[in-house]
Amino acid sequence: QVYLEESGGGVVQPGNSLRLSCAASGFAFEKYGMHWVRQTPGKGLEWVAFIFPDEHKKRYSDAVTGRFTISRDNSKNTMDLQMKSLRADDTGVYYCAKDVRETLLAFDYWGKGTLVSVSS
């Protein structure tokens, strides 16, 4: 049974940093691409970042390029999202999501989400 659990959310001031983590189980983590998707009051569902199974290739949305860094540790079945220079419009629920295939780029399993609130 696929299980994804996010952690690390919280309240942070604008300009500060936060690191989200995703713990995965129930599938061959090292064989699947993984994503971060957020849901914000302003833009609804928004894809944030993607990391290939091999840990080295990554893609980002324009909104977070240069500020967020996605990473994964296939030996620990975990994925992280390092977020820097946070802004008010980064506020929302952040989900980690598993790719349907190695790199199909649709999301077949999602975590429950972790709430990030950027506010002074």
Next chain:
Amino acid sequence: DIQMTQSPSTVSASVGDRVTISCRASQDADSWLAWYQQKPGRAPKLLIFRSSTLHDGVPSRFSGSGSGTDFTLTISSLQPDDFATYYCQQYNLFPLTFGGGTRVDIK
């Protein structure tokens, strides 16, 4: 970026009704289109990928069609568990993009 536009934004329907939701892409998405269902306070769930392929465990009353720029999600006979918000998502090009959602509520 490929913009995804869903219509209608809300549909009011009764149990047993046939419901159709449209999704239009601003440029060619080929068949790389997924549909998700989301209920309040919950994460989205994958229903359909590659425009018409049902995800494991999804009831056969759900179906998808379309290619290029025009796509449709159909619920053949609406059930009580289907009252939710539905989103389309293209994955032909980065950045991956979602539609704004269609809420299906009780008439």
